[in-house]
Amino acid sequence: xxxxxxxxxxxxxxxxxxxxxxxxxxxxxxxxxxxxxxxxxxxxxxxxxxxxxxxxxxxxxxxxxxxxxxxxxxxxxxxxxxxxxxxxxxxxxxxxxxxxxxxxxxxxxxxxxxxxxxxxxxxxxxxxxxxxxxxxxxxxxxxxxxxxxxxxxxxxxxxxxxxxxxxxxxxxxxxxxxxxxxxxxxxxxxx
Numbered sequence: 001x002x003x004x005x006x007x008x009x010x011x012x013x014x015x016x017x018x019x020x021x022x023x024x025x026x027x028x029x030x031x032x033x034x035x036x037x038x039x040x041x042x043x044x045x046x047x048x049x050x051x052x053x054x055x056x057x058x059x060x061x062x063x064x065x066x067x068x069x070x071x072x073x074x075x076x077x078x079x080x081x082x083x084x085x086x087x088x089x090x091x092x093x094x095x096x097x098x099x100x101x102x103x104x105x106x107x108x109x110x111x112x113x114x115x116x117x118x119x120x121x122x123x124x125x126x127x128x129x130x131x132x133x134x135x136x137x138x139x140x141x142x143x144x145x146x147x148x149x150x151x152x153x154x155x156x157x158x159x160x161x162x163x164x165x166x167x168x169x170x171x172x173x174x175x176x177x178x179x180x181x182x183x184x185x186x187x188x189x190x191x
Contacts, residue, residue, distance in 0.1 A: 004064050005063070006065050009030055009055040010069065014172055018173065022180060022190065023191040028061070032054070034051065038079050062112070067179070071104070071148050073101060073148045080092050082146055082147060083150045086139045089139055089145075090135060090150075093144075094135070097129055097135075101149070103122070103171045105174065107174065109179075121167055123170045124166055125163070128162045138151070
């Protein structure tokens with residue numbers, strides 16, 4: 001018996017690359033069109049869960065396994081989104097400089113006949129105190145664009161990280177161990 005098609009409900013090239021790292025190539029990629037604005041007073045973990053579930057709900061793929069995730073960078077109770085401007089990215093980096101923050105990803109898997117399963121993963125990241133020169137150079141690189149919290153740990157921002165506790169792939173946008181466990185849990189065997 002063949003396994004059902006796997007649909008990735010994401011526009012993130014990082015999630016696609018991370019899945020390929022463990023031998024998974026989705027049959028289809030269907031980026032959902034959802035509003036990712038946090039609700040008033042919404043806490044980071046609940047925000048990540050709500051958006052990951054909304055992504056699964058927004059994708060129509062009868063007979064397929066749908067995989068969705070949402071990653072949130074949080075400084076305390078504050079959710080740091082994807083900055084649209086260098087000024088917004090600068091504000092994120094200034095907030096993260098010299099302190100710890102959390103990276104929370106919720107992964108949701110919906111099988112064709114299975115109940116929805118999900119897992120939230122939290123990693124702790126600490127940045128060194130950043131100099132103005134470091135921040136300017138990072139902003140000039142453009143690497144912050146489209147990244148939650150205004151940075152990509154797999155790029156130049158790796159030089160800012162003095163401490164990481166938890167899943168590195170989670171900080172990149174998809175906790176691979178937990179994703180593989182969820183897929184196996186519904187009977188979708190990894191290659």
